[in-house]
Amino acid sequence: MIRQIAPNLYSVGVVAGDLRVFHGHEMSTPRGTSFNSYLLVDEKETVLVDTVGEEYVSELLDHIRAIVDPAKITAIVSNHAEPDHGGGLADLKSLVPNATIICSNRGAESIPGYHHRDWPLRVVKTGDTLDTGRTKLTFFMASMCHWPDSMMVHVGGPDVLLSNDAFGQHYGLPARYDDEDRSGQLWFEAEKYYANIIAPFGRNVLARLDEFAALGLPVNLIAPSHGLIWRRGIADILAAYRRWANYETAKRVVLAYDTMYESTRRLADAIADGLADEAVPFNRYHLAVSDRSDVLADIFGSRGLLLGSPTWQGACLPTVASLLDSIKALKFKNISVGAFGSYGWQKAAVQMIEQRAADAGLAVPLPGVACPWRPRPADLEAARTFGRDFARAVSVSSSPLSLDGRG
Ligand code: FEO
16 A cells, blocks of 8 residues: 655555464464555655565565656665565665665674675664755664664654554554554554564663653654554554553453363353452453464453463463463563363372463462362362452552553
8 A cells, every 4th residue: 555644755565454364373463464664755865664575575666666766766774674574675675786775783684694695784873864855864773672673763854753563553454544443453453463572572662762752853653564653642652652561461350271171161160250259350261262362462461360271291281381481482571370270180280380470470379279070069169269369369469550540
């Protein structure tokens, strides 16, 4: 989709509305996504900021040709070399061999790492500028907003921040600006994107937000490399990133489990009754039939996680183990975990969930509930009491509250 977003600045990337998985098969994208690329046509320079994945290059070139002969491109800014943005670099470079590639110092590692080419690179740092004629580009190192090589570009004049991955959403519906969203899912997608992609780097995100603010550059649009451009919601998305980077969690619970012969499911039913007794909001997921990236997005913003598994081969079921691995890798914080599950010949899953939650740095405020074979009425009553006690433990948690009432 081509959209002029400022007098000499165009969005020329590719909307992949049918894409359903991202990062391999790591993350679901039920609303598709977009690979945004921006073209600045100015008096002294014609600059392309980011390319697209290799499979979308011909569409990108069609969009560029609709505005300017691609041979006129004088510089290609590679904000981040991950293949969804840098994949088209070789094709672009073959069309405009004299165009300068501009990147961060870590981009000088990742670009040749991916492309095996010895292209000359102009390495920039925060505050470096490029005079393009009527406009000035200012570069900003956004290290670890997603990768070490990540950077952003501020387009002076229209004051557009081309933020690359930061502030993105996997949103491939027909809209271009946040205020054009008619799905009502934009904020869910923005938080899911943060939880599954940016969450491990919260400390870095806070530092980069402060560093960018210190530059004193005005911002009228934040144009990320995925999804919609923030126009009306700039203050909101900046506030949300601070909140998410501080791992602020809301007083709600995720109840997630897997089950083999319905015993652990019956415990989950009883625990759900206990949560309802205490009027704590919760969402419930049977992990074998739930989308993992959606579950992770919900856990990221929740103060409590009740996680259940039967003991299987001396361990917890793979769906549960995988979820715990992801929580640890994504470095979620401010979440209390409660474990439950049934067992037969060996009692192991509950202890394993508690141990792995603690290894991930999460609190385990109450001993979990384990019951042998099929739950008896007393087991179900114990599970219901556990749900009530957990709800109360979450309610008195000292996790920080957010400015918008998430607490
Ligand atoms: Fe959209 Fe880190 O790539």
